[in-house]
Amino acid sequence: MTNEELRIQSQKTAPQIKIAGGIWVVGMMIIMVASVIWVVLAVFAGDYYSSSKPVRDAAEAGSGLLSQLAIIQGIKAWLIPLSFLGMATYLLGFGFAFANILQNVRLRGDTMAAALPELKARKTQG
Numbered sequence: 001m002t003n004e005e006l007r008i009q010s011q012k013t014a015p016q017i018k019i020a021g022g023i024w025v026v027g028m029m030i031i032m033v034a035s036v037i038w039v040v041l042a043v044f045a046g047d048y049y050s051s052s053k054p055v056r057d058a059a060e061a062g063s064g065l066l067s068q069l070a071i072i073q074g075i076k077a078w079l080i081p082l083s084f085l086g087m088a089t090y091l092l093g094f095g096f097a098f099a100n101i102l103q104n105v106r107l108r109g110d111t112m113a114a115a116l117p118e119l120k121a122r123k124t125q126g
Contacts, residue, residue, distance in 0.1 A: 006111050014103055020096035027090030034083040041079065045072050 048056075048068040059065040 016100040023093035030086030
C-alpha cells in the first residue's frame with residue numbers, strides 16, 4: 001500500500017465499531033427492560049409472600065393466591081431468557097469491537113512497513 005492509501009484508510013471510521021455501538025445500545029435496552037420487570041416482579045412476589053406459609057399452602061384452586069403464584073412463575077419463565085438475551089447481545093458488541101481493533105492493528109503494521117524504509121533512509125543520510 002502507498003502512504004496515501006494508508007492515510008485515507010486510517011481516516012475512515014470502521015463499520016464494525018458503529019455496529020458494536022448499536023448492539024451495545026440494544027443490549028443495554030433489553031437489560032434495562034428486564035431489570036424493571038424484575039423489580040415489578042419482586043414487588044408482586046412480596047405481596048404473595050406476605051401471606052403466611054399455612055395460608056399459601058391451604059389456598060384452593062382458583063383462589064387469588066394461586067393466581068398470583070401462577071403469574072410470578074409465568075413471568076419468571078420468560079424473564080430469565082430475556083435477561084440472558086440482553087447480556088448475550090451486549091457481549092456480542094465486544095466481538096465487533098475486537099474485530100475493529102484487529103483491523104487497526106493490521107493498519108498500523110502496514111503503516112510501519114511502508115514507513116520503515118523511509119525512516120532507515122533518513123537515518124543513514126543523517
